[in-house]
Amino acid sequence: MIENYVLGKLNEEEESAFEEHILGCAKCRRKCELLETIIASSEHRLIEEYDTLQTNKTKKITLPASYKILWRAAAAILILAGAAYLITNTGKFHPADRKNQPVAENYMTDTSNKSISDSSAVSIDKIKNQEPKQEEPRIEKYEQEEYALLAEAFDPSPVFESAIQNQLRSNGIAVTSPSDSAIFKKNQKIVFLWHTDSAMDIMLILRKNTGNTIFKKKVQSPYSKTIDISGLYYWQLAVHDEVVYTGKFLVK
Amino acid sequence: MESTDNFKTFIAALAKGEADTRAIEFIGIIVRNWCRKNKLEIQWIAFENMVWNDVEFYKNIHSAIMKIIRRENIKTYSNYKALILNTAEEMLKKGFENFNTLLIEKNNLAWKCVEEQLKVYAFKWHSSRNYGKDSDCHDLHWSAIHILFEKLSFKKLYFRSSFELKSYYFRILENKMKEHLREKKKENRMSREIPELFYDTDDSKEDDLICFVKKEINKLAENEKYIIQEYFIYEKKLTEIAEELNISAENCRVIKHRALKKLMESIPEREKLYALS
Numbered sequence: 001m002i003e004n005y006v007l008g009k010l011n012e013e014e015e016s017a018f019e020e021h022i023l024g025c026a027k028c029r030r031k032c033e034l035l036e037t038i039i040a041s042s043e044h045r046l047i048e049e050y051d052t053l054q055t056n057k058t059k060k061i062t063l064p065a066s067y068k069i070l071w072r073a074a075a076a077i078l079i080l081a082g083a084a085y086l087i088t089n090t091g092k093f094h095p096a097d098r099k100n101q102p103v104a105e106n107y108m109t110d111t112s113n114k115s116i117s118d119s120s121a122v123s124i125d126k127i128k129n130q131e132p133k134q135e136e137p138r139i140e141k142y143e144q145e146e147y148a149l150l151a152e153a154f155d156p157s158p159v160f161e162s163a164i165q166n167q168l169r170s171n172g173i174a175v176t177s178p179s180d181s182a183i184f185k186k187n188q189k190i191v192f193l194w195h196t197d198s199a200m201d202i203m204l205i206l207r208k209n210t211g212n213t214i215f216k217k218k219v220q221s222p223y224s225k226t227i228d229i230s231g232l233y234y235w236q237l238a239v240h241d242e243v244v245y246t247g248k249f250l251v252k
Numbered sequence: 253m254e255s256t257d258n259f260k261t262f263i264a265a266l267a268k269g270e271a272d273t274r275a276i277e278f279i280g281i282i283v284r285n286w287c288r289k290n291k292l293e294i295q296w297i298a299f300e301n302m303v304w305n306d307v308e309f310y311k312n313i314h315s316a317i318m319k320i321i322r323r324e325n326i327k328t329y330s331n332y333k334a335l336i337l338n339t340a341e342e343m344l345k346k347g348f349e350n351f352n353t354l355l356i357e358k359n360n361l362a363w364k365c366v367e368e369q370l371k372v373y374a375f376k377w378h379s380s381r382n383y384g385k386d387s388d389c390h391d392l393h394w395s396a397i398h399i400l401f402e403k404l405s406f407k408k409l410y411f412r413s414s415f416e417l418k419s420y421y422f423r424i425l426e427n428k429m430k431e432h433l434r435e436k437k438k439e440n441r442m443s444r445e446i447p448e449l450f451y452d453t454d455d456s457k458e459d460d461l462i463c464f465v466k467k468e469i470n471k472l473a474e475n476e477k478y479i480i481q482e483y484f485i486y487e488k489k490l491t492e493i494a495e496e497l498n499i500s501a502e503n504c505r506v507i508k509h510r511a512l513k514k515l516m517e518s519i520p521e522r523e524k525l526y527a528l529s
Binding site: 005006007008015016019020021022023024026029031032033034035036037038039040041042043044045046047048050228229 | 258259261262274277278280281282284285288289329330333371372375376379389390395398461462465466468469470480481484485487512515516519
């Protein structure tokens with residue numbers, strides 16, 4: 001009866017009879033409220049379920065880039081450990097024979113250099129992951145009078161701003177459009193135009209100022225796209241998961 | 253004649269001032285039921301530039317009714333119910349007008365209320381239409397909210413009821429979905445994450461009780477969760493769910509009953525929300 005009442009399956013008479021009953025029955029009143037809460041919670045859970053699916057999906061896409069670095073680091077450590085083992089063991093069992101040592105040493109230095117250069121070329125993706133923790137642009141619920149959504153959509157991101165300032169000019173890519181001061185209207189065609197010396201597979205990445213990727217695709221110059229939501233956008237060109245150019249534009 | 257006695261006892265207790273909490277609880281149940289039927293939102297009301305929570309609303313209905321009860325003699329339950337619903341309707345109408353003004357004035361709390369509630373509806377709508385898990389519900393919802401925000405704040409739109417506002421939102425959402433499907437045919441997107449346009453949704457604190465019950469539901473067995481979801485959210489018949497799960501309808505009923513019992517027992521006693529201060 002309570003279930004049918006909450007689901008609106010009772011006719012008027014049954015409904016009135018039930019309501020008159022709950023007027024005097026605290027237990028049924030409580031059950032009714034609990035059931036309403038359970039239904040509301042189940043509805044909220046739908047979003048969570050969807051989010052979990054989405055996170056898994058996103059993970060599948062983003063993991064390879066970060067894994068690459070992890071694998072490289074792990075490989076470097078293994079090789080180092082292996083080399084160290086070889087050195088100590090060869091030293092133990094064949095103290096006179098030093099043939100392997102220089103090779104191992106060379107290899108060691110090579111790998112360590114490689115791992116350093118790799119870590120210096122960490123893609124913006126990794127930095128992006130750390131960014132929200134430092135920044136924390138949270139709005140306290142019920143506290144701010146103004147719904148500061150528009151202002152937030154135009155907040156510059158420190159990570160991308162520094163990436164724009166510090167990027168090397170001689171990276172083999174000459175970007176023509178859009179310039180960093182470009183302002184577009186909503187649904188206006190934005191043309192991404194650049195020139196490269198060699199035929200490289202270039203990935204165009206569009207991000208919101210929060211760092212979220214809204215577009216990621218291997219494209220050829222020129223490439224055009226429209227955006228229907230106003231805000232500050234960052235765009236990046238990446239070759240083999242390494243960002244080679246970062247730019248920005250506004251959509252108003 | 254038990255029911256009539258129930259009402260008489262209740263009115264007598266009310267006159268002595270002993271049944272206020274009970275009356276407010278009761279008003280809550282029947283007003284929520286009425287709003288569910290008329291697709292209205294109790295949370296979307298405001299008075300004196302403040303967004304009201306539902307308990308405040310019930311308390312005010314109760315005090316308005318008490319003034320009438322003291323003046324006039326309410327004899328039957330149907331009169332009492334009609335009185336509650338009329339008062340609720342009037343207050344909802346006025347409250348929503350004020351709420352609409354707050355939305356136009358870009359009030360943060362009002363927009364949060366709207367966004368959070370519409371998000372639930374959007375996801376329910378999305379999953380019931382089998383658009384698939386690939387289409388970006390978050391993205392579509394935010395785009396729709398963004399358009400709604402712009403329309404409301406710049407064009408100063410006034411809706412007559414929360415139902416109209418919801419219909420308007422759903423029209424936007426539906427158009428967005430069509431647009432999205434067309435776009436999807438054109439290009440196969442490699443990655444499309446959820447844009448956080450206004451605020452981080454993970455940070456929004458839901459009702460504590462709802463959070464608690466959500467955790468409790470997650471603790472249930474998969475079939476229990478599935479039955480609760482399909483029966484209460486999508487309002488499927490038990491026989492249909494039983495067929496899907498390849499079990500008997502009776503078995504399905506028992507599983508649902510046990511799951512509900514587990515949940516109800518797990519929920520702690522609610523604080524004395526309804527007590528008049």
